[in-house]
Amino acid sequence: MRPENYQAVNHPPSNEYELNFGPNHPGIEGNYALKVKLQGDTVVEARADAGYLHRGFEKLMEDRLWIQNISLVPRICVPDPVPMEVCYSLAVEELAGLELPERAQWLRVLQLELSRIAAHLFYFGGHAATTGMYTPMYWGVADRDLLLDLFEELTGGRVYSIYNMPGGVRQDIPRGFLQRLSDTLDYIEGRLKDYDNLFFTNQIFVKRAKGIGIISQEQALEWSVTGPNLRACGLEFDVRRDDPYLIYDQLKFDIPTEHGGDAWARTLVRRLEMVESISIIRQVIKALPDIKGPVRTPIPNPLAWRVPAGDSYARVESSKGELAYYVVSNGGDKPYRVHIRGPSAMHAVQVLEKLAVGCRVEDVAQTMFSLDACPPEVDR
Amino acid sequence: MSNTDLSNIEVNQKPVAKRSNPFANVFNELVSFCRSRSMFMLHYCTGCGAIELPPAMTSRFDMERLGIQPMVTPRQADILLITGYVSIKTLKRVILTYEQMGAPKYVIGICSCTVNGGMYWQSYATAKKLDEYIPVDLYIAGCMPRPEAVIEGLQQLMAKIKTDEANSWKKYYEHYDYYLGNQQHLFGNNWQTPTDIIGEAKTYQLEGPNTLGEHTKILESVQRPLEPLEMKL
Ligand code: SF4
Numbered sequence: 001m002r003p004e005n006y007q008a009v010n011h012p013p014s015n016e017y018e019l020n021f022g023p024n025h026p027g028i029e030g031n032y033a034l035k036v037k038l039q040g041d042t043v044v045e046a047r048a049d050a051g052y053l054h055r056g057f058e059k060l061m062e063d064r065l066w067i068q069n070i071s072l073v074p075r076i077c078v079p080d081p082v083p084m085e086v087c088y089s090l091a092v093e094e095l096a097g098l099e100l101p102e103r104a105q106w107l108r109v110l111q112l113e114l115s116r117i118a119a120h121l122f123y124f125g126g127h128a129a130t131t132g133m134y135t136p137m138y139w140g141v142a143d144r145d146l147l148l149d150l151f152e153e154l155t156g157g158r159v160y161s162i163y164n165m166p167g168g169v170r171q172d173i174p175r176g177f178l179q180r181l182s183d184t185l186d187y188i189e190g191r192l193k194d195y196d197n198l199f200f201t202n203q204i205f206v207k208r209a210k211g212i213g214i215i216s217q218e219q220a221l222e223w224s225v226t227g228p229n230l231r232a233c234g235l236e237f238d239v240r241r242d243d244p245y246l247i248y249d250q251l252k253f254d255i256p257t258e259h260g261g262d263a264w265a266r267t268l269v270r271r272l273e274m275v276e277s278i279s280i281i282r283q284v285i286k287a288l289p290d291i292k293g294p295v296r297t298p299i300p301n302p303l304a305w306r307v308p309a310g311d312s313y314a315r316v317e318s319s320k321g322e323l324a325y326y327v328v329s330n331g332g333d334k335p336y337r338v339h340i341r342g343p344s345a346m347h348a349v350q351v352l353e354k355l356a357v358g359c360r361v362e363d364v365a366q367t368m369f370s371l372d373a374c375p376p377e378v379d380r
Numbered sequence: 381m382s383n384t385d386l387s388n389i390e391v392n393q394k395p396v397a398k399r400s401n402p403f404a405n406v407f408n409e410l411v412s413f414c415r416s417r418s419m420f421m422l423h424y425c426t427g428c429g430a431i432e433l434p435p436a437m438t439s440r441f442d443m444e445r446l447g448i449q450p451m452v453t454p455r456q457a458d459i460l461l462i463t464g465y466v467s468i469k470t471l472k473r474v475i476l477t478y479e480q481m482g483a484p485k486y487v488i489g490i491c492s493c494t495v496n497g498g499m500y501w502q503s504y505a506t507a508k509k510l511d512e513y514i515p516v517d518l519y520i521a522g523c524m525p526r527p528e529a530v531i532e533g534l535q536q537l538m539a540k541i542k543t544d545e546a547n548s549w550k551k552y553y554e555h556y557d558y559y560l561g562n563q564q565h566l567f568g569n570n571w572q573t574p575t576d577i578i579g580e581a582k583t584y585q586l587e588g589p590n591t592l593g594e595h596t597k598i599l600e601s602v603q604r605p606l607e608p609l610e611m612k613l
Pocket of ligand 1: 075427428429463464465490491492493494498499522523524525
């Protein structure tokens with residue numbers, strides 16, 4: 001890490017060269033690029049090159065009905081799509097004054113936490129691969145698939161579930177689902193020990209990841225780092241607890257923090273979060289059978305649904321950080337304006353550019369993965 | 381768009397000349413068989429479909445049992461997987477990557493977005509039909525296709541390669557004018573890539589009546605040698 005006021009030399013010395021890192025590169029998460037300047041194998045300057053996945057989401061959403069947008073939003077962040085749906089639905093519900101049935105709230109929490117576990121499994125698989133360890137990747141992705149099977153059973157879709165909608169969720173859980181869910185959770189919890197041996201406490205990984213990409217707490221707040229990356233700097237902040245939405249205030253869970261602020265701490269926080277998510281889902285499984293009632297508040301004819309004019313802001317804690325939607329309606333059947341505050345846009349551009357400086361070239365990929373940024377959400 | 385429509389132009393399917401030497405025939409078949417059984421795949425994660433590739437590649441569905449492995453450089457890869465929508469910025473890189481791959485090369489378009497624009501049919505930032513810019517051998521439709529579908533698609537491609545039907549790369553040489561025209565329409569008339577497709581077509585003797593045309597004339601008039609660092613897209 002260079003100090004904030006570090007100034008690169010203006011005239012390039014002869015031993016400096018430019019390297020394009022991505023967009024089609026195995027060390028890059030998805031379609032994203034970094035242009036790095038190297039001296040020897042030390043990075044002296046890094047520029048993020050985003051925009052490969054730009055689709056113009058915020059514009060597209062102005063062109064579709066309120067209900068149609070539900071199928072569009074999960075595409076914003078592919079590895080962790082559920083928070084996108086939930087957050088958009090929350091914003092629209094607030095705008096339309098819809099009452100959310102209690103059972104739907106519990107079901108949403110169930111999905112959110114499942115999605116968080118799936119995203120974390122996927123994340124550290126990728127992170128392990130950047131340090132040359134491929135087994136955790138193979139295992140992580142295969143275990144994530146078990147969760148995708150549950151999603152498929154619950155919602156019909158493996159990755160994009162499109163299960164939430166303004167007013168609640170589409171349908172109730174299938175029979176026997178909770179049993180299968182808790183079996184899978186037991187399996188995953190048992191696997192965590194193996195992952196510890198294989199990856200989290202493995203010296204190959206620990207030695208590579210310790211001291212890489214350190215963020216101090218002040219820097220983190222200044223750069224609007226959120227989510228697990230912020231908690232890895234020692235600040236205990238979680239939207240689920242500090243600004244509770246849905247029924248998170250009725251649940252018991254810890255907020256794991258670490259103090260290093262480096263790649264290792266960020267991985268560890270996610271590892272601990274998986275345990276918390278499993279315990280949250282267990283609480284949901286226990287409580288769900290006693291909560292009766294509908295899962296959806298009916299909305300008027302969805303094809304001609306006019307949402308009253310106004311604006312609303314909803315935020316949730318996604319697996320990558322704080323995610324928020326700002327939705328404006330002018331009383332029409334389509335949103336007037338939607339703005340998405342995604343966590344990755346900060347992590348992958350302004351934070352990564354600073355963290356990469358001073359890294360050795362082989363650690364750039366690791367730094368990027370440890371921030372768990374999601375390129376489609378950067379570009380939108 | 382250039383006004384010729386390629387959908388009804390067929391590739392000039394010269395049947396593999398049956399040589400009088402029976403050993404040569406056997407040899408050709410053997411080559412096709414081996415080719416279909418060991419493919420290196422370059423997957424360019426252009427869109428959300430890429431998320432179903434790790435499951436397809438790793439322990440659960442395991443693509444490697446079909447002899448397919450990911451490869452990191454285009455020059456050594458056989459298959460180019462385009463996994464989802466291609467934004468215009470990405471499309472330039474896709475074309476560049478495609479042209480660098482050595483023949484025979486195969487293109488698979490995964491996801492509905494590569495077929496007709498999919499969800500983003502009215503987006504200002506994406507290219508709708510991949511087929512207008514590079515020839516595609518096989519589409520795997522779905523939003524997004526499941527890993528089983530991806531593997532099924534790859535098996536179909538293997539079958540096509542075995543019988544010498546996956547010839548889209550020849551189409552690129554034979555109808556280069558059409559593809560170049562569409563590329564120029566999107567990127568402007570200054571568009572050029574470091575690969576000399578016309579020269580390659582001549583070397584491979586794949587020059588067809590549509591290799592040269594009005595668009596390649598434009599290319600010739602703007603073409604100049606690129607400096608190594610100038611290939612800034
Ligand atoms: S077809 Fe669907 S999953 Fe595939 S790239 Fe398009 S939107 Fe994404």
